[in-house]
Amino acid sequence: MRLTIASGVAAFTAAILLYPLFQGGGWLWTSLGAVLAVMAAGLLSSRLSLPAWAAPLVAVAATWIYLTVAFAADKAWVLLVPTKASVVELARLVGVGWADIQRFAAPVPETEGITMLTAGGVALIAIAVDLLAARVRRAALAGLPLLALATVPATILSDPISWPAFIVAALGFVSLLIADGRERVGHWGRAVLVRRTRAATSPPPDGPRAAADTSGLRLSGKRIGFAAIVLAVLVPAALPAMEPVSFFTFGVGGRGSGPGNSISIPNPIANLKGQLELPERRVVLSYTNNDDQPRYLRIYALDTFDGQQFGMTQPKGAPQNRTENGPLPAPPGLGTDAKTTNVVTKIQISEEIAQLKFLPLPYPPRQVRVDGDWRADVDTLMVFSTREEAAGLEYEVATSEPAATPDLLDSLSGERPGTDPRFLRLPDNLPPEIAELATSLTANASTDYEAAVRLQQFFTKDGGFVYSLRTQGHGNSALRDFLLRDRTGYCEQFAASMAVLARLVGIPSRVAIGYTGGTKIGEQWQVGTNDSHSWPELYFEGVGWLPFEPTPAGAAGQGSARVPEYTQPRPEATATSSTAPTPGASSSSADEAQDPSARRNPREVDREGTVATSGLPPDDSTPLIVQIGIGAAALLLLLLVPAGMRLISRNRRVRSLGWKVSEPADELTAAMVSGPSGGHPAVAAVWAELDDVLYDYGMARHTSETPRALARRLIQQYEFDAESAAAITAIASAVERVLFAKNAGRIEPMRKDLRTVRQALGATVPRGRRIRAVLLPPSTLRRLRGFGERLLDGFDLLENIRLRRTAAQKGS
Incomplete structure (x- = not known):
């Protein structure tokens, strides 16, 4: 049943791509009704365990009944059962709709005939998707009929497909692939969902335990799907405009070629x-x-x-x-x-x-x-x-x-x-x-x-x-x-x-x-x-x-x-x-x-x-070499976005390091619960900046290391001099006092200490790594990756809720 529902969702989201062809939105809701009729027929076929060849016939019958109710109810028996008069009326609307399509240029008005033809066409696409995905179990091939819906506006209209509509349609197809993957895994047993938390990724206090980490397997399909969607939207926007080929551009080909991106030529x-x-x-x-x-x-x-x-x-x-x-x-x-x-x-x-x-x-x-x-x-x-x-x-x-x-x-x-x-x-x-x-x-x-x-x-x-x-x-x-x-x-x-x-x-x-x-x-x-x-x-x-x-x-x-x-x-x-x-x-x-x-x-x-003769002004079009330079500069600025984000966060933290604040007693509890970020701003800033510097230089702090243990390891491993050792020790001591002391006391400014430690760490790594830490800081990329993983976690929410409900039902 999951595949049937996912097939309907994919078909409807792909149908959204047709919106530039119409003047209103009534066709969309009529098409939604047709997709729901196909989904109902698919669920019935699954419930009755009908053979794969019979499910499309049931879906066609359901679509026929739906179109009869929507467009010829007054000529049907009890508004539902098709009759000879209702069949004649639907046939008439098909002819009228086809004539209207030939007569009007996009965006076409929502006449009754055009709306019925659209709803029927979307229903046929939904039937084909359900057949390939839910019956034949070839979900990837189901993308072909969905692609047919996308090619209609692409070949008729000159404007490109709207990227929000493309994202919605792509998400529908990705959800179908995810449903197919879960269906396949379900044949081997019930899937266990594990929420990724800091506790789950950290080793237990009594030592590491042997456990299978399946989160990567569970998220790989989603990551691939989302990455493909993002690239499909961003890469064309970043590339310079290219000349379309003949079958996509009006009039570029020879006479007699297809309409391509045909323009509306009124009579x-x-x-x-x-x-x-x-x-x-x-x-x-x-x-x-x-x-x-x-x-x-x-x-x-x-x-x-x-x-x-x-x-x-x-x-x-x-x-x-x-x-x-x-x-x-x-x-x-x-x-x-x-x-x-x-x-x-x-x-x-x-x-x-x-x-x-x-x-x-x-x-x-x-x-x-x-x-x-x-x-x-x-x-x-x-x-x-x-x-x-x-x-x-x-x-x-x-x-x-x-x-x-x-x-x-x-x-x-x-x-x-x-x-x-x-x-x-x-x-x-x-x-x-x-x-x-x-x-x-x-x-x-x-x-x-x-x-x-x-x-x-x-x-x-x-x-x-x-x-x-x-x-x-x-x-x-x-x-x-x-x-x-x-x-x-x-x-x-x-x-x-x-x-x-x-x-x-x-x-x-x-x-x-x-x-x-x-x-x-x-x-x-x-x-x-x-x-x-x-x-x-x-x-x-x-x-x-x-x-x-x-x-x-x-x-x-x-x-x-x-x-x-x-x-x-x-x-x-x-x-x-x-x-x-x-x-x-x-x-x-x-x-x-x-x-x-x-x-x-x-x-x-x-x-x-x-x-x-006071004629045309001189040509002031931008030379090609200048256009290439502008494109290269824009690409460089895009690549420097992580570096800019890192620079902004570093400057913000460094500005806060000059504060002298005694830790109030009523803030100690928050500091102990949430860490340095929840208590002293200067300590939180220096600790976060030190953590990012270590990650950028490839010296990431171990999850189990205390501030004092971290300072001791850095001094011994990288042979800090006396000044650098004193600076890292002062930072570690301030962090521990904020975390564990009843009264943290007076915290001295640590801007100089942080600069000394950063210089000492930078002297121990190769020049290429220092350049990478500036231009492509891994700490910033880590945050971006973490944001993407949290976004992916949202897709697990419904599945987690379902499992919790199941457990509650078993407990009752």
Whole structure:
């Protein structure tokens, strides 16, 4: 029975590790009920001596009954016995719970379905633990199902497991191993518990007796278990941060890898429409830049189209692409022939933004200066984090924006050597009418750029489209109705439709979601929820990805959306003039285009340009050698903790040695009972310090030695000179007078005597031992070890109480 109870305790403590996955605590108590049901079934199986294979069946039946009572009692017979209706209800909750898990990101709300699935899963773990530990008698193997519970939050959440929760779970497993050990020892007879006391460890007055000391055997398992827990908590905290491997870090591995420490990515499209439908405008962020021009701020880049809607391929955030490492990867497709404009933007995110792990950025970012672990995806230059959130964040971003012109884009048409095929991929079941529309709209276009401009004009001018949020659906039929019949939608449908049409005519495309440039208020641009927006980005080899704007101008709620100047009709007089690189941005004398021959590597920081344009401050990150030095210093300080404790205790004792106090008669009894520490403070201090000095030098006082015998041994064994012999004799005499004399009389200061004895003892030991006595004093380590043993004794308390009760029952 002991193993059954210990198995249930271990399963429940391991289930506590799941707490970060839920918003409340109701699931925990429901899971506790499931574990108790499994424990009751296990106790019944043990009582009836059922075979090992039958116990799990009884536990499953008990779990079924418990879940019926907890979630389908109104459909069960007498609230307890399962019926067909209750089984159907539980099956429905399983489906609902599974759908909720797929729909929500951690921490998930405590819906009825999720709570039932959690309780059932914990019950299955408890059944597996009981089977391995109590039935098959393989308690160590029972750690595997417990480990399964620990891996759930470890693989879903970016934050590490809380160390208090880990300690609780580890103690549960250690208690299971201890119970298994006691069960095995019990087969050979009843275990006898011996309390470790000073009397038990000291030899009896009439001489030593032969006795078996089993305390070491009894405590070895506990010591190993506690040592392992302490090391598991302290060692990772002391070690420097390491890069996690691919299966534990979001986006480090290649595409298609498991989620790892996956971050919560809400549905960008649903979030976009939700912000646009808010009844009142709320400020999302504000920004300023060195040319004072509005710019679209992209958050997500959606690159896959499944026929229903656009989605996002899992980003890749390699360690070398951390923002703190300097320049970001080069923008895909940006060549040396395109002139660029350097702009620095300072952005402040509102505190009210929740669960945003991607930074709103103008495109293409060259360098981002932000606090925290933020990384750039190589293909899209989205900047995200698995640990941080953007709420309240302030950061700076430097961009190198290509100065696109119609002539330049015309000359780049058809060149796509570096394009990923996914930017052209479309489902096979796309309605043929949509492909026919794309072909007809671009029939007379001679270049990809001209085809892109005609597609944009189809949405903004020629097609008769109307902006409205009152639309539904994302499938092929909805896309066909939007393009060919209704022609009413909001920005997401305009962006997705143009991206699909561009792919149909061979232009790589993707959909961006973020915010338009916002509104100028005072000295800064302010972006609100009504500025949430979606737009297509088309790829042109040589300049990379360029935004287009198919949403009709002046649309309600999209007043800050602007058509890029490079898609406007070509000015006859200024056909080669520089245009703004992003929608809504215009040329400025502050950011003239750079000569391609004078451009540096796009991955290199332009320090001079940065300073000239009030750009990013110099990198002040701590060098690696300094970080190593700080870590080594912290480790050294940790190792010197015992030395510090010894120094503090020595100074405290030495300060008390200057007192001159006569021992009062009413304190003699306490002195005789509790030793020097209970009577005269100075005598207690000198005796404790002398005891520690002897232990540190490897000359520990024998338990049976009186103070006078100790002094005599030291004088003879180490050949003390006259002064040292007089000093140790004076100390011994003072201690004996406090312990045994009726009136201790006047006690002279003993600071000089203690110093003389310490110097005499130090002269007899090697230098290495003296150094160890200072840096790693054994006396302090002895106290720490004694504290740990007293802590371990607490685990014997319940067992001792049980034995005493048994003896009392026998006596009665």
